[in-house]
Amino acid sequence: MSERDPLDPVLLPPGEADTAEIDRPDHDHEVMDDEDRLRPEFVSQVLDAVDEGDNESARALVEPLHPADVADLIELARADEREGLVAALAELVDAEVLAELNEHVREILISEMSPERVAEIAGELDTDDAVAIIEDLEEDEQRAVLRAMEPDDRAAIEEALTYGEETAGRLMQRDLIAVPEHWTVGQVIDYLRSDADLANDFWEVFVVSPIHHPVGTCKLSTILRSNRQVMVSDIMALEQTLIPVDMDQEDVALRFQKYALVSAAVVDGSGRLVGMITVDDIVHIIQAEASEDVLLLSGAGEGDINEPVLDSYKARVRWLIANLLTALLASTVIRMFEGSIERLAILAALMPIVAGVGGNAGTQTLAVTVRALATNQLTGSNRWRAVGREMRVALMNGVTVATLVGIAVSLILGSPQLGAVIAAAMLFNVLIAGFAGVLVPLTLERWGADPAVASSIFVTMVTDSMGFLLFLGFATASGLTG
Structure with a gap:
């Protein structure tokens, strides 16, 4: 029997497909309302457990939640309840939760952490999310956190901080997949399988010249449906939308909207590929910019209920x-x-x-x-x-x-x-x-x-x-x- 290619889909026998589901607690109806908001009763239940010192029950209630919902829970707690709640949930408040938190709430929580802990959290995040956490710190706190980071992570963060606020340079991720145009599809697939340090989440592969200028893109679907002997240069899309590293994030969002992009390459002044921006980041930008314009029209500042x-x-x-x-x-x-x-x-x-x-x-x-x-x-x-x-x-x-x-x-x-x-x-x-x-x-x-x-x-x-x-x-x- 031939060895199955890891990229081949696993086909389940008839009948098993209906039952082969991931076991997960069936309690969404008790936790979330019809608009996907945490129910007040659930929030009170968690906070009451923390107040009574029953941290184990609080963790059991919160553990099935998505990181974004855990962040909502922390934001819904009163300011004097948050420290105890975060301490009770312990390891559940991880890097993903902090990345989802409102910036004012996150700033308070980060200020209570040691530089080593902040550096550890930042190292687990994509560069853009790590920058969002570190850029709000005071200058001396920034230096302490950066000193505690791994050299590669520190270099990426320091480079991102040199770009202006609300620009593509702050928004982009450094982890991407780039391959030379003379490779075959087989070489690309082998490269993706063999290197454990490559990015985990991506939708397309960027094709670059010898001087690392982007010359095209290949969708993952195109790569997976092509024979191994096919040259990347034969299947890549030549037209692509390039984002200058100093472009304002609002203009970046407009380009994603206009050209229906899922991801886009970011280039520096010399045209070299330095990062990529994905649509999940753009969704946040569109929401933030739309809210900002409405609030500015009324002179209400940031309009954030968590703002001091x-x-x-x-x-x-x-x-x-x-x-x-x-x-x-x-x-x-x-x-x-x-x-x-x-x-x-x-x-x-x-x-x-x-x-x-x-x-x-x-x-x-x-x-x-x-x-x-x-x-x-x-x-x-x-x-x-x-x-x-x-x-x-x-x-x-x-x-x-x-x-x-x-x-x-x-x-x-x-x-x-x-x-x-x-x-x-x-x-x-x-x-x-x-x-x-x-x-x-x-x-x-x-x-x-x-x-x-x-x-x-x-x-x-x-x-x-x-x-x-x-x-x-x-x-x-x-x-x-x-």
Whole structure:
């Protein structure tokens, strides 16, 4: 009988395939809810066991969980409960769990560990995950951890730390499979089987030139379905998306999304292959960048519920102060028409309507513009076309809302003239709101600033001030207050 190739699939006899499953505790329904979140009852059960000193029961409950769920459990515990929980779970809180933890929670746990223990954990992780743990440490703590690491791991981490934050260099993994183009498929397979130090998780093999420049890629499926005698150069895909090592991670994510990539080679300034980025890392980046833009629009800082209270305060209060200043500007406009408001008090009740609808219209346009900029849908080539589109939308919205509010005010208050005034003010303010909603983020981007940074505050300032100015100005000019 010939020896079975280790790459051949194992075929089970009929009937056995249905029963050959890995034994695992059937308790998901007790632990997770319908949205794959840990049930409060389970969290309380684990914490109660730790509080009672029954660490063995706590470990038995947590052991079947995925590392990401163990990380969620630690995050759900109160700050004063986490140290005891981590101590009770002991070896269950391994490198994979720490890699999944929220950065603020992880930073606290890491600070309680010795440099040797942190170095041990970092050595078990992919380079990108290890960098994420070490980069948040203080400089002296970083040096202590790096001294305790194996030379090869230390060199990889030190190189990664030389790249800017949120760049491909920080994000990439150094462990990859690269082979010369003159090899055969058989040589590649033998190489993958024989070298125990090769990367464990990969989806494609990178083909490189003698000077280590990437010249193509081979999917694992292509390699496994080809004869051993076939040359790698004959089956490799020549077209590939190369990621510069200094590219911003948001641009990297856009390339993965645009070209439907699973992994991509990272090259340095000379074109040499230095690492790879995989789609699992990109999923985290897309989520983080999307959340960041939403939070920046509101000036809420990181918006992380695990962020220290003082840090959250500092991030938010400056934008509230800015909002206060813009509100004072709107108040100054109202004061200019103090006499008109005294003579016709109903103006005070109606003017917030004009400002409020204008603010909502501006926020809608702002959200569309920021998203278009973030996803590269809005560029220099279609900038003015996009402005024109938003102005047409604003015009149609303005006409619709102005007509409705004009008719309503005329009928309810019995004043067609007042209805016409508020309709005109509403129309012009919605138009201004649309223009501001697209112009503010475009201007910020032109100045090299993040277009999402609290743009809503400036758009609100424009719509409030102009709304009051238009409504009160039209009312005064029309003779309603005379």
